[in-house]
Amino acid sequence: MRDNKIVDLHGINVSCNECSLHQLCLPQSIDGAELEKLDYIIERKKPLKRNEYLFQVGSAFDSIYVVRSGSLKTFSPTIDGQEQVTGFHLPGELLGLDAIGKGHHPCVAKALETTSVCEIPFDRLEELAQELPTLQHQLLRLMSKEIFDDQELMLLLGKKTAEARLSAFLLSISLRFKQRGFSSTEFYLSMSRNDIANYLGLAVETVSRMFTRFQDDGIITAERKHIMIKNWNALQQMAGISQLSEKVSKSSI
Amino acid sequence: MRDNKIVDLHGINVSCNECSLHQLCLPQSIDGAELEKLDYIIERKKPLKRNEYLFQVGSAFDSIYVVRSGSLKTFSPTIDGQEQVTGFHLPGELLGLDAIGKGHHPCVAKALETTSVCEIPFDRLEELAQELPTLQHQLLRLMSKEIFDDQELMLLLGKKTAEARLSAFLLSISLRFKQRGFSSTEFYLSMSRNDIANYLGLAVETVSRMFTRFQDDGIITAERKHIMIKNWNALQQMAGISQLSEKVSKSSI
DNA sequence: CGCTGCTTTGAACAACTTCAACTTCTGTGG
DNA sequence: CCACAGAAGTTGAAGTTGTTCAAAGCAGCG
Numbered sequence: 001m002r003d004n005k006i007v008d009l010h011g012i013n014v015s016c017n018e019c020s021l022h023q024l025c026l027p028q029s030i031d032g033a034e035l036e037k038l039d040y041i042i043e044r045k046k047p048l049k050r051n052e053y054l055f056q057v058g059s060a061f062d063s064i065y066v067v068r069s070g071s072l073k074t075f076s077p078t079i080d081g082q083e084q085v086t087g088f089h090l091p092g093e094l095l096g097l098d099a100i101g102k103g104h105h106p107c108v109a110k111a112l113e114t115t116s117v118c119e120i121p122f123d124r125l126e127e128l129a130q131e132l133p134t135l136q137h138q139l140l141r142l143m144s145k146e147i148f149d150d151q152e153l154m155l156l157l158g159k160k161t162a163e164a165r166l167s168a169f170l171l172s173i174s175l176r177f178k179q180r181g182f183s184s185t186e187f188y189l190s191m192s193r194n195d196i197a198n199y200l201g202l203a204v205e206t207v208s209r210m211f212t213r214f215q216d217d218g219i220i221t222a223e224r225k226h227i228m229i230k231n232w233n234a235l236q237q238m239a240g241i242s243q244l245s246e247k248v249s250k251s252s253i
Numbered sequence: 254m255r256d257n258k259i260v261d262l263h264g265i266n267v268s269c270n271e272c273s274l275h276q277l278c279l280p281q282s283i284d285g286a287e288l289e290k291l292d293y294i295i296e297r298k299k300p301l302k303r304n305e306y307l308f309q310v311g312s313a314f315d316s317i318y319v320v321r322s323g324s325l326k327t328f329s330p331t332i333d334g335q336e337q338v339t340g341f342h343l344p345g346e347l348l349g350l351d352a353i354g355k356g357h358h359p360c361v362a363k364a365l366e367t368t369s370v371c372e373i374p375f376d377r378l379e380e381l382a383q384e385l386p387t388l389q390h391q392l393l394r395l396m397s398k399e400i401f402d403d404q405e406l407m408l409l410l411g412k413k414t415a416e417a418r419l420s421a422f423l424l425s426i427s428l429r430f431k432q433r434g435f436s437s438t439e440f441y442l443s444m445s446r447n448d449i450a451n452y453l454g455l456a457v458e459t460v461s462r463m464f465t466r467f468q469d470d471g472i473i474t475a476e477r478k479h480i481m482i483k484n485w486n487a488l489q490q491m492a493g494i495s496q497l498s499e500k501v502s503k504s505s506i
Numbered sequence: 507c508g509c510t511g512c513t514t515t516g517a518a519c520a521a522c523t524t525c526a527a528c529t530t531c532t533g534t535g536g
Numbered sequence: 537c538c539a540c541a542g543a544a545g546t547t548g549a550a551g552t553t554g555t556t557c558a559a560a561g562c563a564g565c566g
Binding site for chain 1: 333
Binding site for chain 1: 521522523524530531
């Protein structure tokens, strides 16, 4: 028998009911007997170590995943053998939604640190969503959010300068930590500068220089992976207005 | 009484059953009595003229839409009063999926030419998906495809040169026409160079220069909005490998 | 016919990348 | 616990690519 009401030694067998990510995850807006049904189909896997893979490109799509703790990056290999980072996934965020259509994963998911995830077999989730209208609704909502978020990112990558891209990235991470109940002004970035640069479509050196400049301008403190945001407004301005704000910030220092 | 089995004078009251986009749309993989139920909830609106809006930013989300004929662009206004084009929508493609989560549209949808759409009230679609497992599945599939496509685009915008962006754009449009049974090598682009540039995160001038260069290199013929693709392989190479292929194409002319 | 808006072209300029060297950090074995 | 090797990050200088500004060419439309 599964015994998912008891926190085991590894801390991974917490029920949805008791999970701190409850409000960010699929269970949002369902409870009681319905939640138990969902709870029952979810598999809690043993934690991934840094650099281990959750799934590979082309591997069969059976489940979607929710990050429980830690973080992952997803990336696609390009024709010329490079990686292209497509996303970072923090606790409470879903992975694998892009694979439903094709039946296999179009990208790789790799742990950036020790990371545990919940695995939700998709066929069983679909069956359950068929029974529980609120679950179907929540699933559609979450997929819609994913589409929305991707478009936000496209907006970012489509137009903006290096300055705007990095500030928008920092704001995005900051807000996501905040939603999860962590500090929005002080946090650790689990990904390397290389991953950030790749994700934002910039050279590592450019990202590094931007970090330095933001720090010199007193907007952030960046000591390796430890980031503190000092001037939120400045970041927002740079993320939003690109060229204009750049001139302002240059002349105001 | 609705009389959706008869093609009316405006050609917009075709049933799903008879619609040429059947295989690309929600009805895919349902038929018979089930299809009629879906058919029944779909509203066929009168065509939009060029530059008319299907929905505005912030307008309440009630329905998703399928393009029946014509085309639209979606864009978000940025802080500095500019537009950022987030997508182009051809026949058979869905609009509005990004609004489910928030309950209101995060972008504007504007017709690029005379365009007719089917409107699908979302609450009724959800109810119906509750009844019909294949419809639920198809809805999830389509949303997943949207996520996948957005990530493809991010991949494009994230890393590539102007050359790679424009060739990938042309290939994408070409493939989408092909799927809809039109020619993949000769078509009209309904959007302006400005919209293309904006979408790809480039200056109009750069896009214009690229079109000229592709033409000079014998890869395409571009006469205003009328495009013919002469050398598919060259486009693919440029879309995939960026720097490398650029040097090749330069020296081989 | 002459406007208006879209597209193209040219030249100067700015931003980002690339290449190369150097520094700092991390983890492993002696 | 220290030394060392490799990885990750930073910094500088030169080189490209794309942007910006300015102006001319073209199509559509009253």
